[in-house]
Amino acid sequence: MTRTADSGRAGRRPALTRARIVHAAIGLIEREGADALSMRRVAGELGVAVMSLYNHVPNKDALLQGVAEHIVAGMDLDCGPDEPWTGRARALVRAFRKVAHDHPRCMNVVFTHRIGTSAGLRPAERALALAESAGFDGETSVRIMRALLAYALGAQLREIGAVRKFDRLPGDGAEEFARLDPDEFPHVIALAPQLARHDPETDFEFGLDLLVNALESLPRSR
Amino acid sequence: MTRTADSGRAGRRPALTRARIVHAAIGLIEREGADALSMRRVAGELGVAVMSLYNHVPNKDALLQGVAEHIVAGMDLDCGPDEPWTGRARALVRAFRKVAHDHPRCMNVVFTHRIGTSAGLRPAERALALAESAGFDGETSVRIMRALLAYALGAQLREIGAVRKFDRLPGDGAEEFARLDPDEFPHVIALAPQLARHDPETDFEFGLDLLVNALESLPRSR
């Protein structure tokens, strides 16, 4: 648990910094959601006037970009290079999943803001390196990286949506499907228990297995 | 091209409707971006007082939900049932890609808003139906649907991000990589031309092929 409410304390405060501002923004988003983030609220948390923020950040969009960058930079890319390349591919996608779980309410910010710093390219570098070590040519390596990235992003996006859909329903969510037209949705109704079951971990690994297995049986140039 | 600027005309106007409000919101987002959407702007476009909107839509979030629902409901799900199931799986994912391309600036709204109407379940119904016809059991069918959805979502999310990263650079974007540390990013730098090349269609089909091929070699119960 981080302590961000210095506002009340009157003693000497640490210097205002872009890093401190980004950190306060992340904390605020995680506590109250991205809608609650405003320059005024962030300034309040830091016990500072709103306009002071603008000495370290050009505008709100740049602050959100800083949030996205900080979170992506927090990815743990240490997958032992001794592992086979498929294991490293899995570790890379799981590393993204990890930061997504550590900062669930910041993910929409990550999804919608460009990463400007070179730290955003570190996961790409790892992905390209492992694809090359597997013997794929450059063009294929880029496509593999993009397919893995698409799945990493989409799996988290879907999971967030699924949580919002089911987790505030009592029980297994069966009543969600009670009103559906049985002629139009026979499969959805028949599979209601499976659809209501909430096991994101298994869902995630299932799709990751599909992708990695497909990569393994892809023709290689080397 | 739709005509939304009735504002100036003084004659009898069509009745204010939830559908007309959603339509105006979609037009505004596509023309000026999601940030430009406000209840006041929408009301202005329809030549109506702000508060009139609230007779048909409880609040702004519900309006955005309506936008997401309308766009998802616009998916073309007519994949000839004579096709093999892999073809229908491809058609389904491509149908999502199609609406994403028809409403590029609305996609972030779609990604971040729950679909409340049953129309949002129609793609799921199709996906479950084709997985079952392929001989998968119910639990596997649900996981297949989720993997396909994750890829469909993520591929579009990635593509939007890639466009924002490269399409405003002159030439092939090589100068984007000029400042990178060669020791930290050898592969990114070596593959700069491939990374700068912008061929989302091929990227998308590459990942889709991976997934569908993996599905085809999955053990089936029937």
Add this chain to the structure above:
DNA sequence: ACCTGAACACCGTTCAAGT
């Protein structure tokens, strides 16, 4: 049932003034 204007509590950002 539907529409409306005024009002309230917020926003992001510019500007001029301070140290």
Add this chain to the structure above:
DNA sequence: ACCTGAACACCGTTCAAGT
């Protein structure tokens, strides 16, 4: 170089009043 308060042009939404 950094901080600040006042001001401007916006927001979403409540409320009371109209038809």
